[in-house]
Amino acid sequence: MPKFPSREWVEEYSKKLNENPAYRDAGRTWEGDILFVVEKDQAFPKTVYIYLDLYHGECRRAEYYESAEQLPKAAYTYRGPYTNWRRLINREIDPIQGILTGKFKLEGPMMQIMRYTRAAKEMVNTATMVNTEF
């Protein structure tokens, strides 16, 4: 069972994304990469990064970084503290309500992202499919 966050978890998540027909459908016109930033908090000691290259419903590349030094540039960044990520993956937080309530922050071109809220929801649904250890 992969631990979140870890390289193994990212590999498993990427695999699940590519196997999930609902994500493939919702993201079928999406072109762009996204960086998830899991920020350190009282429950997790360091900030880590998950880079996803997403294209037409497929995850073409998924990387895990423990340092910000060599991060690829991504069109979007979705960031929040570890504890909120944990609640997101456990479906206790909705990914969009999470932004509206200040639990997560999203950076990037806003006009495009509003057309892909269904894809965002399916990305979270997919994360819940990973048998995750925290």
Place this chain on the structure above:
Amino acid sequence: MWFFRSPEVVFGDDSLSYLGSLEIRRAVIVTDRFLKDSEPVNLVVSNLPEGAERMVVADVPPEPTYREMTASLDRIRSFEPDWFIAVGGGSSIDTAKVLFALYERPDISVYDITPLVRLNLRRKSRLAAVPTTSGTGSECSWAAVVSVEGERRKHELASKEILPDVAILDPRMVVGLPREQTRNTAVDAVVHAVEAYTSTWRNPFSDALAEKALQLITPNLPVVLAEPGNIASREAVHIGASMAGLAFSNSQIGLAHALGHALGAYFKLPHGKCVGLFLPYVVSYNYQAVKERYDRLNTIFPDKVRAEGFTETLKNYFREIGQPLTLEEAGVGRGEFTQSLEELVRLASEDTGVTMNARDASTEDIRRVLWEASGWRGDGA
């Protein structure tokens, strides 16, 4: 954690007089070209505080583009208003929201008006909305709809900061509303209430408002259509429509709105007619996911139209008030429907209404609901 947001709502007889109690020095009145010299605008002007200067922006077309919305922005900046007062239907109120935001923040783009960006508005002015239709709910919502230039698409803007400070629901403003607009806009309100009540973001506040909205609208709308001058029923529908607006603004809309936005943008059909057309089919699609909720709403509709299932009740009600039930009845030809189908599917699937719908809807599901609502049998039907 979630929120309940509302403007100050002023309602009932002579509620426009409330304008006179506000500290208004320089007001921009945003309205459409049809209302420019009409009784509603004259009433608003006559209720402004003594000595208040005014500038009337009356160039808002139906379903405006961003360029059309902002055509008067330079003039407004020179005027330096301290209040924006929207007088009209959804297009005028949405335009006032955009003008207000861009007047406050000349450095932002209209596409920065999203829930994800903090705008820090209200440093120079405030926003009031006086609806002249009963249905869009824009006077009570933090959303604005913009038609995308050169595309058959509508873009939804949303920010808690464009929620009006004051909404004034004066029944005199809607008493002269033509029958067709009365029906179309009130049907929109019915859909707001039903979708707010079943949205995945529903909450006790939106539930209460949605139920009460339907209690007010459903018995009174047929009365208003038969007796347009019936002030008591007009007022009930007017208040109900704003309650429905508050309900969806504090939860969300659903698949009927996603489909209605796509259809309305593509075929230039009235918004209320479009969303109403899809509602029974969306209820049927969602039914098992929120059966108890639909069953509860079914008890609210008048006995005369109530069937065992909510889908049939809605169809009965819409038949009674003359709301079309199929694309065919709405005047869309089979050829133009089949030609536009994939574009409608794409537009609907990219609408935020899909995301909070009671049941997840794939593109194949959306295509199937479109065929069902078409009135024709298709490959997917």
